[in-house]
Amino acid sequence: MRINYFVAGGFVVLIFLVIIFVTTVLPASTFKPTATPAAHKYTPMELAGRNIYRREGCFYCHTQFVRYQDRESGEMVLAGDYMYETPHVLGTERTGPDLSNIGGKYADGWHRAHHDNPRKVKPGSIMPSYSYLTEKEKEQLIAYLQTLGAGRKMTSWVVPPQELQDEYEHVKAFVNVNSSAAANSGKGIFMQNCAQCHGMTGEGNGPVSATMIKKPANFTRPFYTQYSDAMWYYRVKEGVPGTRMPRWGKTLGREQMLYLVAFLKTLPKDTQTVQEEITSLKQLDNPVDLDDNYKYVDQAAERYGASRNEAFK
Amino acid sequence: MQRALSAIFSREPFSASRNFLITAIFWLVFGTSIGLIASMQFTAPDALAGVAQLSFGRLRPVHINAVLIGWLSMGYAACMFYIIPVLVGRKGIWSELLGNITMVAWNVMMVVGIFGLLNGDTEAREYAELAGTVQMGSTSIQILDWIVLVALLLLAVNAWMTVMTGAEKKWYVSIWYFLGALFWFPIIYIIGNRAFVQLEGLNDAITGWFYGHNILGMWFTVGGVGIMYYLLPKFTGNPLYSHTLSMIGFWTIGMFYAPTGTHHILQSPVPEWLKSVAVISSVFLLVPVLTVLTNFFMTMKGKWHTATEHIPLRFAIAGGIAYLLTCIQGPFQATRSINWYLHFSNWVVGHAHLALLATFSFFVFAATYYMIPKMTGRKMYSKRLAVWHFWLTLYGWIIMMLSLTIAGLVQAAGWHHGIPVDQWVIELEPYWIIRSISGVMIVLGQILFMFNVYKTVFSPEQCEELPHSPTGVVYV
Numbered sequence: 001m002r003i004n005y006f007v008a009g010g011f012v013v014l015i016f017l018v019i020i021f022v023t024t025v026l027p028a029s030t031f032k033p034t035a036t037p038a039a040h041k042y043t044p045m046e047l048a049g050r051n052i053y054r055r056e057g058c059f060y061c062h063t064q065f066v067r068y069q070d071r072e073s074g075e076m077v078l079a080g081d082y083m084y085e086t087p088h089v090l091g092t093e094r095t096g097p098d099l100s101n102i103g104g105k106y107a108d109g110w111h112r113a114h115h116d117n118p119r120k121v122k123p124g125s126i127m128p129s130y131s132y133l134t135e136k137e138k139e140q141l142i143a144y145l146q147t148l149g150a151g152r153k154m155t156s157w158v159v160p161p162q163e164l165q166d167e168y169e170h171v172k173a174f175v176n177v178n179s180s181a182a183a184n185s186g187k188g189i190f191m192q193n194c195a196q197c198h199g200m201t202g203e204g205n206g207p208v209s210a211t212m213i214k215k216p217a218n219f220t221r222p223f224y225t226q227y228s229d230a231m232w233y234y235r236v237k238e239g240v241p242g243t244r245m246p247r248w249g250k251t252l253g254r255e256q257m258l259y260l261v262a263f264l265k266t267l268p269k270d271t272q273t274v275q276e277e278i279t280s281l282k283q284l285d286n287p288v289d290l291d292d293n294y295k296y297v298d299q300a301a302e303r304y305g306a307s308r309n310e311a312f313k
Numbered sequence: 314m315q316r317a318l319s320a321i322f323s324r325e326p327f328s329a330s331r332n333f334l335i336t337a338i339f340w341l342v343f344g345t346s347i348g349l350i351a352s353m354q355f356t357a358p359d360a361l362a363g364v365a366q367l368s369f370g371r372l373r374p375v376h377i378n379a380v381l382i383g384w385l386s387m388g389y390a391a392c393m394f395y396i397i398p399v400l401v402g403r404k405g406i407w408s409e410l411l412g413n414i415t416m417v418a419w420n421v422m423m424v425v426g427i428f429g430l431l432n433g434d435t436e437a438r439e440y441a442e443l444a445g446t447v448q449m450g451s452t453s454i455q456i457l458d459w460i461v462l463v464a465l466l467l468l469a470v471n472a473w474m475t476v477m478t479g480a481e482k483k484w485y486v487s488i489w490y491f492l493g494a495l496f497w498f499p500i501i502y503i504i505g506n507r508a509f510v511q512l513e514g515l516n517d518a519i520t521g522w523f524y525g526h527n528i529l530g531m532w533f534t535v536g537g538v539g540i541m542y543y544l545l546p547k548f549t550g551n552p553l554y555s556h557t558l559s560m561i562g563f564w565t566i567g568m569f570y571a572p573t574g575t576h577h578i579l580q581s582p583v584p585e586w587l588k589s590v591a592v593i594s595s596v597f598l599l600v601p602v603l604t605v606l607t608n609f610f611m612t613m614k615g616k617w618h619t620a621t622e623h624i625p626l627r628f629a630i631a632g633g634i635a636y637l638l639t640c641i642q643g644p645f646q647a648t649r650s651i652n653w654y655l656h657f658s659n660w661v662v663g664h665a666h667l668a669l670l671a672t673f674s675f676f677v678f679a680a681t682y683y684m685i686p687k688m689t690g691r692k693m694y695s696k697r698l699a700v701w702h703f704w705l706t707l708y709g710w711i712i713m714m715l716s717l718t719i720a721g722l723v724q725a726a727g728w729h730h731g732i733p734v735d736q737w738v739i740e741l742e743p744y745w746i747i748r749s750i751s752g753v754m755i756v757l758g759q760i761l762f763m764f765n766v767y768k769t770v771f772s773p774e775q776c777e778e779l780p781h782s783p784t785g786v787v788y789v
């Protein structure tokens with residue numbers, strides 16, 4: 001009887017040691033990412049700031065990893081970003097925003113005012129006041145915050161979330177959004193579905209807009225020159241949270257949304273000269289480059305294993 | 314003074330268990346009150362502004378450590394020191410004096426640790442914050458880590474020696490669970506506090522969550538289930554439904570709980586295979602959970618109606634049902650398709666309270682109402698207070714759970730749509746106010762509980778003699 005207990009007990013110990021090995025020792029010995037530009041070796045000043053960040057428990061409300069679906073938090077993180085982060089401050093719960101990319105977003109003075117009285121610069125914030133930190137500690141903390149994500153280079157702030165970028169890469173083969181044929185198709189869809197709010201010319205002055213507190217977007221603003229094709233697609237498909245703009249992905253088909261993208265791209269902007277406008281409009285009258293269109297059909301066919309004729313059907 | 318000292322460093326049977334329980338209940342009231350103060354700062358962030366010790370970032374670890382390391386762990390120690398000797402047929406544990414010394418060390422450690430946390434001395438690792446940093450030249454060591462480890466080892470030694478010197482050589486299933494918990498927890502604790510090595514970056518996070526989940530899985534779950542396996546047959550008078558099922562539950566907890574930690578960082582760039590291991594073993598947790606619950610509920614067969622009169626049984630059943638909810642919720646939250654939406658939100662906070670307040674604390678409440686009359690030989694001071702404690706705590710956690718769950722869904726929608734934080738925070742205020750109200754209910758319940766227990770223990774003249782019921786069950 002006794003010996004059975006020992007055999008069984010030994011088995012538990014063995015299993016447990018194997019599990020410890022697999023889940024802690026194995027990753028620690030095989031998972032060795034290389035440092036990325038965002039990985040940052042802290043100076044003594046910044047390290048002191050990081051210790052204040054840990055001491056005050058900032059990481060209970062602020063995370064430091066941007067996930068695939070986080071749409072307002074900037075660039076996604078990579079494994080190598082965390083080379084010099086010990087102990088980790090990844091965080092578990094997000095009551096405040098993710099701070100992976102906070103460095104350089106605000107001036108030092110803004111941070112100082114924010115730490116002293118958060119609601120002064122951000123009404124509606126529920127962050128505690130950190131006015132009790134000493135002057136030196138405040139400087140150290142700000143020095144640390146300004147390093148976060150400073151190595152990640154943003155090319156544009158107007159980008160769709162990563163998942164929509166990936167989706168766009170996948171669907172763009174179905175329609176050539178640079179073709180006038182697609183833009184003409186998109187014009188019809190725009191007139192049927194969008195013009196009542198955004199107006200016939202996309203100036204955001206359609207008849208329904210009169211009833212709206214948050215006015216529809218005016219596509220002739222120069223701001224929209226920053227929109228990439230994927231960004232247009234994202235806004236059409238997912239709508240704009242907080243406004244009346246619906247998620248057209250629920251009603252329109254994939255090709256229809258791409259036609260809309262093709263049309264929205266051609267809308268003239270305030271800053272464009274008359275000559276540029278004429279040129280872009282003339283582009284719509286140019287005969288379609290058939291070979292160019294076939295290229296896209298071929299790509300789609302290749303991807304889905306269908307012949308060109310089948311793809312046309 | 315003399316009397317107090319002799320009660321603390323006592324050698325009489327079950328004194329260690331009693332002392333552990335009495336001090337644990339103090340940490341329960343303290344910990345829940347701190348949690349209440351912390352929760353109020355969500356809706357009144359400027360109320361305590363400017364006081365470093367009362368800022369949210371410092372109160373949160375105090376709350377967590379007071380209720381986990383203070384209340385629950387010490388409550389478990391009390392239950393083990395009562396249940397193990399009874400099961401092996403001994404009068405008291407192997408060394409009551411050693412048990413009492415452990416109790417004193419534990420309380421001193423808690424006081425020093427909490428004082429340190431309030432004043433910014435923290436290890437800043439979730440569930441492992443207690444630090445007690447001591448500077449020795451250029452290196453600093455966290456002295457409390459080692460004290461906790463020593464205290465745990467003393468607990469384990471005492472439990473083992475009690476089992477070894479007991480008359481009964483056939484182990485009831487609870488002993489398996491207790492000895493398992495006391496074997497696993499010290500190992501996990503020392504790994505989780507990374508006393509030996511400095512790991513860089515994400516490896517630190519992997520190890521941190523190995524600990525963070527296993528303190529729940531290998532200590533609170535295993536210990537709590539062990540307590541219930543003892544209490545339910547006692548309360549109902551039924552034999553345990555199936556010994557085989559209970560052993561299957563024991564082995565599978567050991568197999569499937571330990572690797573699940575990485576599900577807390579499922580979307581960080583840690584190795585994909587590790588995430589898969591974590592998700593798969595999280596879902597497999599349904600195996601031990603369902604065996605354990607089948608066993609619980611089948612043991613209850615034919616005795617459900619006794620819960621109307623039997624207060625400890627009422628706590629035990631409520632805890633068992635909460636355990637079912639927790640463990641259905643948990644594995645599904647850990648899958649990638651659900652985790653990506655719910656992670657980082659208040660939903661998870663609700664889940665944590667469901668597990669630790671509604672389940673494991675309820676198990677210890679049940680055990681307390683059962684053990685206190687047995688250990689002191691007195692009837693509980695008041696049945697009405699116990700009933701109030703039950704309903705306040707039950708409704709408290711239900712309201713807290715619902716408000717946090719709804720708040721979590723709103724919050725997750727906010728993150729998902731990329732709405733700036735300060736916009737959706739306003740939407741959450743009603744839920745946070747409700748959460749604070751439920752917190753008031755819970756704290757009030759615990760104060761009644763403390764009053765009831767202390768009144769029973771400390772004022773003998775007011776208590777009636779212990780009634781002997783035929784089933785050996787002491788009704789409160």
